[in-house]
Amino acid sequence: MSRTDDSLPPTYKYYIGLMAVSCYECDYLLRTLEESFLLCGGEVSWLIDGLSSVDPKLRALGPLNETLCYRPWALTVEMIEDLLGS
Numbered sequence: 001m002s003r004t005d006d007s008l009p010p011t012y013k014y015y016i017g018l019m020a021v022s023c024y025e026c027d028y029l030l031r032t033l034e035e036s037f038l039l040c041g042g043e044v045s046w047l048i049d050g051l052s053s054v055d056p057k058l059r060a061l062g063p064l065n066e067t068l069c070y071r072p073w074a075l076t077v078e079m080i081e082d083l084l085g086s
Contacts, residue, residue: 011042015058018047023069 008016014037021030034047045053051062064083067075 010040011037012055012058014040014042015046015054016061019058019061019065020069023065 014033018030018033018037021033037047038044043053051059060083064075064079067079
């Protein structure tokens with residue numbers, strides 16, 4: 001993946017993918033994304049320490065990710081507004 005315009009860096013894209021996959025039991029995809037994340041220059045500490053060590057904007061995706069994975073029907077406009085405000 002290459003960075004164009006104002007798009008997210010590849011490491012952020014892979015980490016968002018890791019966040020989504022981590023909610024499911026798909027070890028193969030998780031390991032593949034971890035490897036791609038690291039090959040793009042991702043921080044090892046993000047994988048070891050989890051959300052506590054990532055950029056605050058990525059950390060803000062955590063609650064939304066959980067909602068979308070486990071209870072998508074509970075998604076609210078306020079959740080999206082909170083995310084856009086962070």
